Amino acid sequence: MAPPSFDCAALLCAEDNTSVMGFDDEVDEAMDDTQQHHHHDGSNQNHGFLGDFLMGFPLQSDECLRMLIERESYHVPKEGYLMRLQSGVLDLSVRRDAVDWIGKVHAHYSFGPLSAYLSVNYLDRFLSAYELPQGKLWMMQLLSVACLSLAAKMEETEVPLTLDLQQVGESKFVFESRTIQRMELLVLSTLNWRMQAVTPFSFIDYFLQRINDGKPPPRSSICRSIGLILNTIKGVEFLEFRPSEVAAAVAISVLGETQVLDINKAVSCCLFVEKERVLRCYEQIQEMVLMSKPVKGVSASVSSVPQSPIGVLDAACLSYKSDDITVGSCANSHTTPSPKRRKLNR
Numbered sequence: 001m002a003p004p005s006f007d008c009a010a011l012l013c014a015e016d017n018t019s020v021m022g023f024d025d026e027v028d029e030a031m032d033d034t035q036q037h038h039h040h041d042g043s044n045q046n047h048g049f050l051g052d053f054l055m056g057f058p059l060q061s062d063e064c065l066r067m068l069i070e071r072e073s074y075h076v077p078k079e080g081y082l083m084r085l086q087s088g089v090l091d092l093s094v095r096r097d098a099v100d101w102i103g104k105v106h107a108h109y110s111f112g113p114l115s116a117y118l119s120v121n122y123l124d125r126f127l128s129a130y131e132l133p134q135g136k137l138w139m140m141q142l143l144s145v146a147c148l149s150l151a152a153k154m155e156e157t158e159v160p161l162t163l164d165l166q167q168v169g170e171s172k173f174v175f176e177s178r179t180i181q182r183m184e185l186l187v188l189s190t191l192n193w194r195m196q197a198v199t200p201f202s203f204i205d206y207f208l209q210r211i212n213d214g215k216p217p218p219r220s221s222i223c224r225s226i227g228l229i230l231n232t233i234k235g236v237e238f239l240e241f242r243p244s245e246v247a248a249a250v251a252i253s254v255l256g257e258t259q260v261l262d263i264n265k266a267v268s269c270c271l272f273v274e275k276e277r278v279l280r281c282y283e284q285i286q287e288m289v290l291m292s293k294p295v296k297g298v299s300a301s302v303s304s305v306p307q308s309p310i311g312v313l314d315a316a317c318l319s320y321k322s323d324d325i326t327v328g329s330c331a332n333s334h335t336t337p338s339p340k341r342r343k344l345n346r
Helices: 050-057 062-075 080-089 090-106 113-128 137-155 176-188 204-211 218-229 245-254 263-267 275-292 311-315 324-334 338-342
Strands: none
Touching: 050 338, 062 245, 080 090, 080 113, 080 218, 080 245, 090 113, 090 137, 090 324, 113 218, 204 218, 204 245, 218 275, 245 263, 263 275, 311 338
16 A cells, blocks of 8 residues: 655654643642642753653652553554564564664764654554555555654654665655655544653652562662663564553562562552453563673673663663662763653653
């Protein structure tokens, strides 16, 4: 199917950017006054390290969390998408190649973690609702370019030209800007313009603090959480779970690596989520972590090489034992100041 025939000179997102979580006005009013008017200074705007950003906020209220969870169903792929991927109706390798390319471009331009997550989120949501023509690989690459471009426009202060964006990562096809804009509009309309998606980043600080007996989590825990969340977008097994469930499972996994946790008690601290689903997600994360551990006897220099483009981001966050080492590596991985990082769907 050819892209839509309408014209577009410039792409503008119609969402109100003052509502950082995509809430309606009446929902925004329910947020704590301290959250709604909290002042952000430059210290919380590091381009690549969400830890400082998340720690700059007071903990969101239970009511705010509940409303986020109510809205997250609007920002996940349609039901049946995972089954279509696993059954072969949709080609898993095509999705994998698309995510791989997004990771390469994302790392090349040092975009923030949320841009990576949103790019793949848009890709999966679109594929779950719109059937691309079979055998036309250029359509999938065009979709990947459009999704990454849209995510960058939502979250980055500096966005490369689409021509530059698509020439990274050994792209097989190069599209005119006009063609990419038409694809962006098709993605926007297919996703009902819901681009400020609720993601695991919306919940992670809340669950970390709840499970940690109300104590603010160390930066190393947030950095490690970011790495695990990004890892979950690579495969398809985590498509089964909602963002809140992924965040709760990640929080339990991260805190369980540095302290003794009663898993059942920790799950009980996670409000408004289904405990059994969180436990299943937790088991998936444990399996993922186990598989990512280097094999004994392999040199540190070899084992530290990221196994995928998105692994470039993970590599900065996996050594979390030392706050000084971890925070330094994560914070220095992206040095460009980014005021727009405040738009994270907190």
